[in-house]
Amino acid sequence: MDPLHDKFNRIIVPISSNLEETIKTVDALSKDCADFVKRKFTIGGKNKVDIYFVYIDNMVDKTLLEEDTLKYLLHQMDDMPERNKFEYIKEKGLRTADVSVAKDMDEAMTFIFGGDTIIFVDGYDKAIRVSVRGMASRGIQSTENEAAIRGSKESFTEAFYLNRVLLRRRVKDANMKMKQFKVGTRTLTDVAMVYLDGVAKKEILEEVERKINEYTIDGIFDSGMLEQLMESYPNSPFPQIQATERPDKAAAAIVEGRVVVLVDNSPTALIIPATLNTFFHASDDTYNRWQVASIIRILRYIGAFLTMFLPGLYIAVVNYQPELLSPSLTLSFAAARQGVPFSVLVEIIAMEIAFEMLLEAGVRLPGPMGSMLGIVGGLVIGDAAVGANLVSPMVVIIVALTAISAFTIPNEAFASAFRLIRFFSIILSAFLGLYGFILSLMFLLIHLAGLKSFGQPYLAPYVVSSLNDRGDKKDSLIRYPLRMLINRPTFAQEEERVRLVKNQKNT
Amino acid sequence: MYLNNERISTNQLKRLIVFNLLSISLLVIPSIAVSSAGREGLISILIALLFALIYSFYIGFVSKATSGNLIKYSKDKCGGFLTYIVGLFYILKYIACLILYVKLFARVIKETLLEDGNIRLIILMLILASAYLASKGLEVRARIAEILYLIILVPVALFLILGLKKLELGNILPIITGERKDIIYGAYRIFIIFTSLEFLIFKMDLIRVESKRNQDKKTRRLGYVSKPFINTKLAYILKALFVAGIINVLVYLVTVGTLGIKDTSNKLWSSIYMIQIIDLPGNFLQRHDALIISIWILSIFVVISGFFYYLLMISKEMYGFNHRNYMILPFIILVFFLSIIPIDIEDYYVIFERYMMGIGFLVSILVPLIVIIIGKIKSAGNKKIKLAFLIIATVILFSLTGCRDMTEIEDRDFIQAIGIDYIDGQISLSLASPDLAAYTDGGPSDEDAKEKLLKTLTGNDFYQLEEEYLNLANRRLDFSHLQVVILGRQVVDNKDLYYSFLTYIENKYEISRNTLVVMSDSMAQDIMVLNSKMDTGIGDYIYQLYRINVLNKGREEVKLQNLLLSRNEEGFVVKLPVLGVEEDNIEIAGAGFIREGRLVYETDKRESIYINLAKGYGNSSRIFIEDNNKISYVIKLNKVDQSIDIIQRDGKPFMILRIEGDGDLEKGLDNGKRLASLDNQKIKEINIECNKYLEEQISSLIENLSKKEKIDFLNASRLLYSDISLWKRYKGNVDKFLDDLDYHIEVNIGL
Structure with missing residues (x-):
């Protein structure tokens, strides 16, 4: 057992007022850590004191540290008093506003790992934290997975502090709070809960905070891990938390009364709660005209239906209820299938698997090769397979349409759930025809109707529609004109529902 | 924040009730109505709705007196033993209902969607899906009903409205003949179908009334007269009854109007044949009956899950189980095995009706026994039960079919x-x-x-x-x-x-x-x-x-x-x-x-033309006006409307046949003259001549076909419903009708 840490990996050794002992402690903690920079200095004029600088190389802005902090401490501390040296160094010796005190070694090391510089002062059992961070990062880039034609192109980054800035720039309200936590006993990952105080519901805030702290884990490397720990229905393929790369989407969610969770080293923020309706929203829905936005939303819903149910429906109709189709279409299908060695079910499943493999390979391959694979794969699968009479042309069309439809949905995690549902529908339709198709639809509906996201019914606003004066429905399948969206959704507290008011003319 | 409090809104309540009332009634009410009351079937339906209305008030009274939960109240006030008896009565009743619903719907699904399918598999999947829904609780059922409400009702209602075009009034009218005495009995038989209204006495306390602010808003919008009706639970129940009533009447009218009385009473679920006959505009689907039936099937899960849900709820109250979901397993098994007993559904319905009208107790012995067995299984833990259940269900699924029905x-x-x-x-x-x-x-x-x-x-x-x-x-x-x-x-x-x-x-x-x-x-x-x-x-x-x-x-x-x-x-x-x-x-x-x-x-072809015209057909066809076997005029008909009125004259039927329309004179004027170039008098003469010719031809047809050959080619005998005394006199005696028939023909084709 490590004498320096407890079972939760917290450092239990205190900061000693004897600087030599503190130096030994720091040496022990940073043993074999080549990136630690440690140096002892003696500062002061008539009254001297030893200090010990500790930071991690390349996590600090060295220029700022050397010029503003160290240089001043070494050359301008002649008036150091005999007593209260710690306070004197903190108040007079450091020319930066971002200064605080580390009360124990655990806190001090946490600050060091976060990119701050720690100054231990001989004779004191606490340390000074100076924030002169200067970590290399990717910088703010454009979003790759949530492209929008209109609106901001900025994306969250791995740098936690940058992400906070991106939100702060958009919501210049003192009520926007950022409550921070450290999650992960080894990684001590910074997690921030961002919300609009007075607008977000207290129950949701409490629940989010409870969920963040519900598990003790050794490390969190991405918001996806935290998301899985926070969900109430981990066995459901449908995400109950929305993930986004877009700061404008996150900011809009905050203003609606939802909670955004930022995770250090993750370019994806989490938005809570999430309903089925929110997964069909894209940021530029609000920026475009309501007619265009509405048509596109309807297309998304149609796309969702097609991607989940088109193969199953095809099997059900072709094999059990061909009378639904016109005679010429039915006979065309029958003629096209002449000589195909596999049943429709096998065809569909084989093609689906092939397309899924193509998609997955395309994601993993670097840029140009990925797009080439899509073309080659499509040609090979489509044309050659049909020519060899392995599959019928209709199946290729069905599967291609299914794959394309999935990309109409703005949220990738949500769209991924459809892949599973699709196979479920295919199997049931193959066994029981249209009845099986209806069963698959029913099972899906029952599952979705039973889901909740932090207390919010997943199918809202299509259920419990009478609440909020049916206001939530104005931004669902059809997006009403912006002037009519006067209420916040039911995510917000009831007293803060009104968000749009027409100004009276000055008389 | 919405807690798992099992509370539902009044709007959701309304939708649940509509589904509960409509799912089976759409299938069977026309058949029950006509088999009991013949042509007076519509009156039976209306009286049944009145019964349901009175029953709703009774339910309101009972739930008020029992604070919205009958079983709980019985336990508190009457003691365990009586509660047990009461609970058993309801359990028996609901299991009997479940078996009927499951057998009937499975039979319809087999007949319409899965002719070669294994009916046991159909029944099993129906039960599993409904039980799954029931296990999720009342809130989830209500949400499903809320979502599916418009998805199901709008297409069905539109479809029925389209079906009104296909109505043959002679099949429905006259509504009141005074011949059948079983109107009230028929109404009672129909009322039994509405048994699911009874659910409310168990869960009225869980219905959440709208906030006062919303109530006031609605009152201001609709007027203060509406205040007593707006927000009471009873108001929503009545609204549900109203919607269900309208749809049931429509189904009756369209079914009987298209199939006729005899065909409707032939089979318990005759209304599905009506779906085949109605055409959808656009011709984008060859046969839409499978589509309409598939949409309707969505509603049956809601109603079957209702029975499961209340069985669970009652048994929980009776036996004091903490987690009611355990009980769903014995009910699934029991209902499944009872449903697959080889008894024809129509025979079962007779039995069911007798049971519902009396008291049945067959199942009461089996249910406690299964409960005891499940109590032992319960100790294995919830997850193991679910896993065992999933494995059993999958094995049954794959063993009952191997896609061989496909x-x-x-x-x-x-x-x-x-x-x-x-x-x-x-x-x-x-x-x-x-x-x-x-x-x-x-x-x-x-x-x-x-x-x-x-x-x-x-x-x-x-x-x-x-x-x-x-x-x-x-x-x-x-x-x-x-x-x-x-x-x-x-x-x-x-x-x-x-x-x-x-x-x-x-x-x-x-x-x-x-x-x-x-x-x-x-x-x-x-x-x-x-x-x-x-x-x-x-x-x-x-x-x-x-x-x-x-x-x-x-x-x-x-x-x-x-x-x-x-x-x-x-x-x-x-x-x-x-x-x-x-x-x-x-x-x-x-x-x-x-x-x-x-x-x-x-x-022959020539005679057919005039027969078509007499029957009101002939748009875009040509009429050849002959004189001494020479064609003097050719008229292209653009529009033809026919009407037949039958009145009583001197105690005998008198038919007035009117044919109106317009047409173009394509041939008949000399030297390339156009009709418009003639004076009004001449046009009038030609018009009169053509119309008179047509009247003579039609009159000749009536004399030859109807009078002489006794062929009622106009089906005029089916239009006697406007005069009940005539209808009674000539009912079943078309020959006499044709003998006594006198007529007058008016043809007015404007050129």
């Missing part, structure tokens, strides 16, 4: 036309299959290959012929795309054979009642052999002939449903088009009248 589309023989002849005392059935090669790049097959697409079978019975086909062919016989039925002359001359054919059609759901029917002027085979000469087959040819030339020329379309109606309704006459073959070409040779299962009269 026939690939290319393995089906889609028969496009059938020809029926009667040769040497045997039925000769010709089946025309499509040329699939015509739908590929290769183009149609040659004539020799096409000859093989026509199969001829002989036998004594249609089912025997089907068996013979199965022995010969390597594909599955599929009538779902049948385009036309051609009856040979001998068939329509043989009443027994004709009726036998209609019975076969009636029992074969796969054959749409909307299939066209024609008659051959000799043998059906003479027309069927032309299949090899048509690119897309004889069935498609005749179908297109009808669609493009016949229908657009304003001639009547005759379908299988018309033949069935003529068999079931006394005196109903059907006019079948007669096709002839002239040098390998098919032409419409005239028409044949079928009455009481026999061909009673045949007309």
Whole structure:
């Protein structure tokens, strides 16, 4: 057992007022850590004191540290008093506003790992934290997975502090709070809960905070891990938390009364709660005209239906209820299938698997090769397979349409759930025809109707529609004109529902 | 934040009640109504709705007195023993209802969607899906109802409204005949279907009333008079009853109006046949009955899950289980095994009705026993039960079927036309299959290959012929795309054979009642052999002939449903088009009248034109006005409207036949003159002459056909409903009606 840490990996050794002992402690903690920079200095004029600088190389802005902090401490501390040296160094010796005190070694090391510089002062059992961070990062880039034609192109980054800035720039309200936590006993990952105080519901805030702290884990490397720990229905393929790369989407969610969770080293923020309706929203829905936005939303819903149910429906109709189709279409299908060695079910499943493999390979391959694979794969699968009479042309069309439809949905995690549902529908339709198709639809509906996201019914606003004066429905399948969206959704507290008011003319 | 508090809103309550009331009533109410009360069936339905209304008030009173939960109240006030008895009564009742619902719906699904399917599998999946929904609780059921409400009701309502166009008023009217005394009994039988209203006495306390702010808003919007009705739970129950009532009345009207009284009462779920007959505009779906039934099926899960839910709830209160979901397993098993007992659904319904009217106690012995067994299984833990259940269900699923009910589309023989002849005392059935090669790049097959697409079978019975086909062919016989039925002359001359054919059609759901029917002027085979000469087959040819030339020329379309109606309704006459073959070409040779299962009269082409006109058909057709066998005028009719009024005059029926419309005079003026160039007097003279000629022709038809041959070709006897005394006098006696009939004809075709 490590004498320096407890079972939760917290450092239990205190900061000693004897600087030599503190130096030994720091040496022990940073043993074999080549990136630690440690140096002892003696500062002061008539009254001297030893200090010990500790930071991690390349996590600090060295220029700022050397010029503003160290240089001043070494050359301008002649008036150091005999007593209260710690306070004197903190108040007079450091020319930066971002200064605080580390009360124990655990806190001090946490600050060091976060990119701050720690100054231990001989004779004191606490340390000074100076924030002169200067970590290399990717910088703010454009979003790759949530492209929008209109609106901001900025994306969250791995740098936690940058992400906070991106939100702060958009919501210049003192009520926007950022409550921070450290999650992960080894990684001590910074997690921030961002919300609009007075607008977000207290129950949701409490629940989010409870969920963040519900598990003790050794490390969190991405918001996806935290998301899985926070969900109430981990066995459901449908995400109950929305993930986004877009700061404008996150900011809009905050203003609606939802909670955004930022995770250090993750370019994806989490938005809570999430309903089925929110997964069909894209940021530029609000920026475009309501007619265009509405048509596109309807297309998304149609796309969702097609991607989940088109193969199953095809099997059900072709094999059990061909009378639904016109005679010429039915006979065309029958003629096209002449000589195909596999049943429709096998065809569909084989093609689906092939397309899924193509998609997955395309994601993993670097840029140009990925797009080439899509073309080659499509040609090979489509044309050659049909020519060899392995599959019928209709199946290729069905599967291609299914794959394309999935990309109409703005949220990738949500769209991924459809892949599973699709196979479920295919199997049931193959066994029981249209009845099986209806069963698959029913099972899906029952599952979705039973889901909740932090207390919010997943199918809202299509259920419990009478609440909020049916206001939530104005931004669902059809997006009403912006002037009519006067209420916040039911995510917000009831007293803060009104968000749009027409100004009276000055008389 | 919405807690899992099992509370539902009044709006959700309304939607749940509508589903509970409609799911089964859509199927069975028309049949029950007419079998009890005949033509007065509509009144029975209205009285049943009144009963339901009174019952709703009673429920309101009971739930108020019991604080919204009957079983809990009984436990608190009456003690455990009495609660046990009460609970058992409801459990028995709901299990009986469950069995009925499951058997009935499974049978309908098998008949309409999964003809070759295993009914046990259908029942099992129905039960599992409903039980899954029930296990999620009342809130989830309510949400499902909320989402599905418009998805189901709007298409069904639109469909029924479209169906009103197909109504034959003679099938429905007169509503009040005074002949049947069973109106109240019929109403009570229908009211039993609404038994699910009773659920409210168990859960009224869980219905959440709207906030005062919303109530005030609504009152301001609708007026203060509405205040007592707006937000009470009773108001929503009444709204639900109103919606269910409207839909039930519509279903009754459309079912009886299209199928007739006799056909409706033949089968418990006769309304599904009505779905086949109604056409959807746009022709984008060939047969929409599967689609409409699939949409309707969504609602049955809600109602079946309701029974499961309340069984769970009652048993939880009775036995004091902490987690009620355990109890769902014995109920699933019990209902499944009881549902698969081989008893015909119609027989079961008789028993069920008797039980519902009396008291049944068969199941009360079994349920506690199963509860004890489940109590032992309960100690294994919730997850193990779920896992065991999932494994059992999957094994059953895969063992009951291996996709063997599924026939690939290319393995089906889609028969496009059938020809029926009667040769040497045997039925000769010709089946025309499509040329699939015509739908590929290769183009149609040659004539020799096409000859093989026509199969001829002989036998004594249609089912025997089907068996013979199965022995010969390597594909599955599929009538779902049948385009036309051609009856040979001998068939329509043989009443027994004709009726036998209609019975076969009636029992074969796969054959749409909307299939066209024609008659051959000799043998059906003479027309069927032309299949090899048509690119897309004889069935498609005749179908297109009808669609493009016949229908657009304003001639009547005759379908299988018309033949069935003529068999079931006394005196109903059907006019079948007669096709002839002239040098390998098919032409419409005239028409044949079928009455009481026999061909009673045949007309030629010329006579057919005037018969069509008299019946109100003839848009876009041409009328040739003759004088001494010379055509003096040719009129192209643009629009024809016909109306028949039958009144009583001197105690006898007097018919006023009016034909109005307009047309173009295409031939008849000298030297290229145009009608507009003539003066008004001359135009009037020509108009009068043409109209008078038409009146004479129609009058001659009535005299020859109706009076002399006793063929009510106008089906005027079915219009007597406007005068109840006339209707009673001539009911079942069409000949006497035709004898006594006097008439007046007015033709007013404006040129």
